[in-house]
Each structure stands twice: as structure tokens, then as C-alpha cells.
Amino acid sequence: MSTPDPYTPQLRRDGPRRPDTASTVLLACGIVSSLLYVGAHEVLAAALYDGYNRFDQAISELTSIGAPTRAPLTVAGFVYDALIVAFGIGVWRTGRGVRPLRIAGVLLVAYAFVGPLWLPFPMTGREDIEAGAAMPLADTMHLALSVVTVSLWCALIGFAAAAFGTWFRVYSAGTVAVILVFGAWTGRYVPAVAAAEPTPGMGAVERVMFGAFVLWIAVLAVVLLAGHPASSRAERRAVARGEPA
Numbered sequence: 001m002s003t004p005d006p007y008t009p010q011l012r013r014d015g016p017r018r019p020d021t022a023s024t025v026l027l028a029c030g031i032v033s034s035l036l037y038v039g040a041h042e043v044l045a046a047a048l049y050d051g052y053n054r055f056d057q058a059i060s061e062l063t064s065i066g067a068p069t070r071a072p073l074t075v076a077g078f079v080y081d082a083l084i085v086a087f088g089i090g091v092w093r094t095g096r097g098v099r100p101l102r103i104a105g106v107l108l109v110a111y112a113f114v115g116p117l118w119l120p121f122p123m124t125g126r127e128d129i130e131a132g133a134a135m136p137l138a139d140t141m142h143l144a145l146s147v148v149t150v151s152l153w154c155a156l157i158g159f160a161a162a163a164f165g166t167w168f169r170v171y172s173a174g175t176v177a178v179i180l181v182f183g184a185w186t187g188r189y190v191p192a193v194a195a196a197e198p199t200p201g202m203g204a205v206e207r208v209m210f211g212a213f214v215l216w217i218a219v220l221a222v223v224l225l226a227g228h229p230a231s232s233r234a235e236r237r238a239v240a241r242g243e244p245a
Contacts, residue, residue: 031218049068056203063077103156107156178209
């Protein structure tokens with residue numbers, strides 16, 4: 001008989017455990033944050049940015065210098081970050097005794113605190129880009145923050161997945177794969193943007209990446225709100241017997 005892993009999630013041993021009232025409110029913020037992100041960047045953008053093409057243009061162009069959507073999306077961004085902080089705290093509270101879930105909660109808060117760092121480094125508007133000119137510092141920092149953000153996404157998804165059973169791990173692995181593949185695909189458009197050239201399909205590709213993440217956030221919130229068992233009954237029985245799950 002093997003020795004039980006000391007870090008085996010408590011959720012695995014005990015099965016479903018519903019969050020208390022405070023945690024329920026905090027976890028619900030995860031769902032609201034995803035709805036806000038989609039509503040602000042798609043519905044609001046459509047209403048305020050005449051001529052913006054979701055299929056071909058980057059999401060960051062909505063907050064570029066001179067964009068009519070920069071001010072309202074900046075406000076929405078602060079609200080979104082606050083909701084993610086609340087959600088991260090909710091995940092941390094719900095993960096009492098479950099180290100991977102607690103780490104995921106901390107990483108969610110870290111991700112939220114990266115949000116305001118984007119403000120001093122907006123993307124240069126396409127009409128202001130000079131073909132052949134060196135990339136401005138703001139754009140360089142914008143790209144660096146993109147790498148930091150995606151890294152945090154993948155890390156927190158990985159830690160959260162470790163607290164659950166097979167189906168959520170598979171779903172999380174698929175989400176990370178989509179983020180990395182479509183993130184790399186988006187990166188291939190950077191030279192064209194810097195050269196003030198057309199970027200057909202860039203907006204669609206980038207939206208798949210962001211959509212995968214905000215959907216995952218909502219799914220994690222729903223799973224935790226439901227007090228879903230972290231693994232199958234068979235896995236929990238195996239852990240109870242001291243066998244590997």
C-alpha cells in the first residue's frame with residue numbers, strides 16, 4: 001500500500017463541500033467578471049467605436065490612444081480587476097486545506113493587480129503608427145505585459161486543475177492549449193501591426209484566446225459554487241484506502 005500524498009486535496013477526501021455565504025458572493029464575482037469582460041469589449045465597443053472590426057483588429061486597439069472606447073473600457077477594467085480580486089479571495093477561502101486551489105486564488109489576485117499596469121502603456125493607434133519606425137516604449141511594454149498575463153493565466157489554471165478530478169483537468173489542459181496556440185498565433189501579427197499593415201483575422205484569433213480564459217473562469221466559479229467533488233467517487237475511495245488517486 002502506498003503512502004497517501006500529504007497534499008491530496010481535501011475536496012478529494014471529503015467530496016462536495018458547499019461554500020459559505022461570503023464565499024458564495026465572492027465566487028459569483030468570477031461569473032460576473034466574465035460577463036463584464038465580454039459585454040464591455042464586444043457590446044460596448046460595437047456601440048461606441050464606429051468602424052472597429054472585431055475580426056481584423058486587436059482587442060488592445062479598443063484602449064489605444066485616441067480610441068473612443070478607451071475611457072469607458074478603463075473604468076470597466078477597474079471594475080473587472082476588482083471582481084477578479086474578489087473571486088481570487090473566494091477561491092482561496094474555498095480552498096482551505098487544498099494547497100493548489102489556494103495558490104490559484106493568490107495567482108488570480110496577482111493577475112488582477114497586473115491590470116492597472118497596462119494604463120501607462122496603451123497600444124499605439126493604427127493611424128499613428130509610422131511604418132519602419134522603431135517600436136515605441138509603450139508598445140514594447142504592452143507586449144511584455146501580455147506575456148506576463150498569459151503566464152499567470154496558465155499558472156493559475158494549472159494549480160486550480162490540480163485540485164480537481166479528471167474531467168476538470170482535461171478541460172483545463174485544453175484551455176491552456178488554446179491559450180498558448182492562439183496566443184502564439186496572435187504574436188505572428190505583431191510585425192504587421194508594427195509596419196502599419198493589414199492584419200486579417202487578428203481580432204478573431206485573439207478573441208478565441210481571451211474567450212477561452214474568461215469561459216474557464218466562469219466554469220471554475222460554477223464548479224466551486226456547486227460544491228462539486230474534486231474527483232470521482234472511485235478516486236476518493238482510492239485515497240481513503242491509501243492508494244494513488
